[in-house]
Amino acid sequence: MKTYKLALLGFGxxxxxxxxxxxxxxxxxxxxYRIQPVVTAIATGSRGRAIDPNGIDLWAALNLIESGxxxxxxxxxxxxxxxxxxxxxxxxxxxxENTPVSYLDGQPAIDHIRAALEMxxxxxxxxxxxxxxxxxxxxxxxxxxGVRFLFESTVMDGAPVFGMTRETIPAANIxxxxxxxxxxxxxxxxxxxxxxxxxxxxxxxxxxxIAETDPSGDxxxxxxxxxxxxxxxxxxxxxxxxxxxxxxxxxxxxxxxIAAAKAEGKRWKLICTAEKRADGIEAKVAPxxxxxxxxxxxxxxxxxxxxxxxxxxxxxxxxxxxxSPITTAYGLLADxxxxxxxxxxxx
Amino acid sequence: MKTYKLALLGFGxxxxxxxxxxxxxxxxxxxxYRIQPVVTAIATGSRGRAIDPNGIDLWAALNLIESGxxxxxxxxxxxxxxxxxxxxxxxxxxxxENTPVSYLDGQPAIDHIRAALEMxxxxxxxxxxxxxxxxxxxxxxxxxxGVRFLFESTVMDGAPVFGMTRETIPAANIxxxxxxxxxxxxxxxxxxxxxxxxxxxxxxxxxxxIAETDPSGDxxxxxxxxxxxxxxxxxxxxxxxxxxxxxxxxxxxxxxxIAAAKAEGKRWKLICTAEKRADGIEAKVAPxxxxxxxxxxxxxxxxxxxxxxxxxxxxxxxxxxxxSPITTAYGLLADxxxxxxxxxxxx
Numbered sequence: 001m002k003t004y005k006l007a008l009l010g011f012g013x014x015x016x017x018x019x020x021x022x023x024x025x026x027x028x029x030x031x032x033y034r035i036q037p038v039v040t041a042i043a044t045g046s047r048g049r050a051i052d053p054n055g056i057d058l059w060a061a062l063n064l065i066e067s068g069x070x071x072x073x074x075x076x077x078x079x080x081x082x083x084x085x086x087x088x089x090x091x092x093x094x095x096x097e098n099t100p101v102s103y104l105d106g107q108p109a110i111d112h113i114r115a116a117l118e119m120x121x122x123x124x125x126x127x128x129x130x131x132x133x134x135x136x137x138x139x140x141x142x143x144x145x146g147v148r149f150l151f152e153s154t155v156m157d158g159a160p161v162f163g164m165t166r167e168t169i170p171a172a173n174i175x176x177x178x179x180x181x182x183x184x185x186x187x188x189x190x191x192x193x194x195x196x197x198x199x200x201x202x203x204x205x206x207x208x209x210i211a212e213t214d215p216s217g218d219x220x221x222x223x224x225x226x227x228x229x230x231x232x233x234x235x236x237x238x239x240x241x242x243x244x245x246x247x248x249x250x251x252x253x254x255x256x257x258i259a260a261a262k263a264e265g266k267r268w269k270l271i272c273t274a275e276k277r278a279d280g281i282e283a284k285v286a287p288x289x290x291x292x293x294x295x296x297x298x299x300x301x302x303x304x305x306x307x308x309x310x311x312x313x314x315x316x317x318x319x320x321x322x323x324s325p326i327t328t329a330y331g332l333l334a335d336x337x338x339x340x341x342x343x344x345x346x347x
Numbered sequence: 348m349k350t351y352k353l354a355l356l357g358f359g360x361x362x363x364x365x366x367x368x369x370x371x372x373x374x375x376x377x378x379x380y381r382i383q384p385v386v387t388a389i390a391t392g393s394r395g396r397a398i399d400p401n402g403i404d405l406w407a408a409l410n411l412i413e414s415g416x417x418x419x420x421x422x423x424x425x426x427x428x429x430x431x432x433x434x435x436x437x438x439x440x441x442x443x444e445n446t447p448v449s450y451l452d453g454q455p456a457i458d459h460i461r462a463a464l465e466m467x468x469x470x471x472x473x474x475x476x477x478x479x480x481x482x483x484x485x486x487x488x489x490x491x492x493g494v495r496f497l498f499e500s501t502v503m504d505g506a507p508v509f510g511m512t513r514e515t516i517p518a519a520n521i522x523x524x525x526x527x528x529x530x531x532x533x534x535x536x537x538x539x540x541x542x543x544x545x546x547x548x549x550x551x552x553x554x555x556x557i558a559e560t561d562p563s564g565d566x567x568x569x570x571x572x573x574x575x576x577x578x579x580x581x582x583x584x585x586x587x588x589x590x591x592x593x594x595x596x597x598x599x600x601x602x603x604x605i606a607a608a609k610a611e612g613k614r615w616k617l618i619c620t621a622e623k624r625a626d627g628i629e630a631k632v633a634p635x636x637x638x639x640x641x642x643x644x645x646x647x648x649x650x651x652x653x654x655x656x657x658x659x660x661x662x663x664x665x666x667x668x669x670x671s672p673i674t675t676a677y678g679l680l681a682d683x684x685x686x687x688x689x690x691x692x693x694x
């Protein structure tokens with residue numbers, strides 16, 4: 001049995017779901033993987049922060065947050081307000097970086113992850129920014145320090161799109177990626193097919209907490225562009241940023257267009273594509289009509305799909321249906337297990 | 348760079364495609380994985396066998412087979428006719444077991460694999476028999492000897508259904524598996540939807556080399572039953588044999604039934620299911636009508652799909668479309684890389 005100390009930087013919905021999952025899976029982690037995770041540091045945005053080298057009581061932390069109280073009383077020693085100092089004081093083996101991030105440069109998440117890696121901690125994040133803007137640098141730093149930088153939850157929640165490519169299809173050269181990667185727009189399009197207007201569908205997505213108050217990041221294809229950039233960066237081993245994606249959202253998809261597609265036996269989907277060409281990689285986010293000859297046709301609501309074309313396999317598709325709040329948390333758990341137990345197939 | 352000696356026991360379509368892929372990927376294996384595979388032993392069914400500790404010229408071996416000649420001239424030393432003696436004489440680091448196998452007991456493949464593992468070789472196979480009838484014993488033996496027993500190509504060709512579960516979704520407890528796993532029946536049903544009779548569709552599948560002269564193993568659901576048994580055995584960690592599968596083939600699916608399904612906007616598919624229940628695992632192979640709300644609806648021709656339900660992810664589906672002859676060979680290559688480079692996430 002080996003104990004691993006975890007620092008949770010950011011303790012919102014994802015961090016809290018991860019804490020619950022750690023408790024639920026404690027016995028299985030011990031029995032099957034000989035792993036005993038102990039959370040020794042938690043930093044929230046506005047609910048304080050705590051460090052305790054002997055382990056923080058996660059039930060107590062969750063109860064404090066739910067009842068609107070501060071975490072500070074759980075701290076056994078001073079917990080620095082500065083995030084870098086907090087990481088350095090945490091004494092953790094693995095950092096979980098889930099703070100608010102800028103999608104323009106991946107900061108401050110990149111700095112947090114770099115600080116952890118430099119101290120010899122593994123770093124795990126559900127933030128796309130550090131992948132899009134820092135993957136190659138951070139991965140090289142992790143390798144140099146003998147630790148891992150993992151980020152399974154950044155695209156398709158906890159579905160193993162990165163792990164599958166990294167661990168299970170070695171030596172496959174991926175030349176094309178296609179996917180429906182944004183839940184909000186797919187939910188809106190699905191609801192519009194059922195007769196709702198665009199605004200009604202947006203309001204529904206907001207009411208269940210899927211869409212933001214300002215839904216433009218999803219609706220204009222920006223989130224999709226970041227996700228396809230992350231996939232290109234990692235799966236095609238080529239740095240790629242969202243500004244290079246030829247991007248179109250779903251605002252032009254009227255109820256009339258949806259009815260016309262239906263009459264043809266087709267559906268509108270916001271499709272992300274990336275293609276390796278002789279002159280570089282071409283990436284696009286745009287609405288497209290798809291028919292029943294493609295798996296994307298069956299992708300309803302918040303379900304997502306990615307399809308990979310390579311030199312050694314027929315097209316390989318991964319579909320994640322019915323994601324739940326624990327799906328993203330599970331991606332963090334999978335990264336934890338893979339970080340501490342294994343090395344990649346890559347030499 | 349590390350050299351690994353490979354023994355190919357069985358050199359039919361799969362073994363030959365693997366030999367070609369090894370040559371095609373030699374540079375990439377060296378550059379990215381620091382692996383230099385050298386085939387030191389090849390045993391065919393009726394074209395002789397060869398052992399050369401310095402490496403057999405694979406082009407020469409393929410040319411001899413294609414021109415109907417024997418391999419024996421490539422042998423630098425006596426190559427035993429007995430397969431167990433051959434494995435022991437091969438001096439290999441990894442055995443690739445691809446000889447004809449009995450689907451009633453997995454023999455003689457199980458004996459071949461056991462012999463290899465006992466000598467400290469990794470063992471890789473595209474044969475389902477050893478998985479269904481020997482997985483737990485052979486995996487325990489491999490662990491005891493510090494080597495791996497891998498078999499990615501046994502279900503869905505080289506698509507990483509086993510690797511994905513083993514390496515990328517650790518601590519996920521799978522309670523339901525569903526899939527379209529048999530290419531021949533799916534191709535027949537697809538052709539019948541286009542107006543062909545059952546017999547015409549079978550003849551087409553035979554003409555392109557997908558169906559056997561006696562297609563009953565596929566048509567009666569036997570191959571599907573073996574595959575779902577392999578998935579249960581490995582993914583649900585419970586030994587399960589095809590005789591326990593409630594099995595129904597596609598012979599009752601008439602053109603009339605196919606037309607009736609079409610009128611309802613549905614399609615007939617030969618669906619494999621396995622479900623963990625309080626009183627054990629229930630497994631079934633049976634034709635079912637599926638609608639556009641399920642990814643199986645888009646599975647045409649030789650494409651296959653598997654869907655996994657677990658306690659931590661929404662339903663996760665893997666689709667392999669357009670398998671080519673190299674897909675199965677690629678599964679063997681992926682197993683080779685994973686066997687020699689990594690250990691499983693499992694402790």
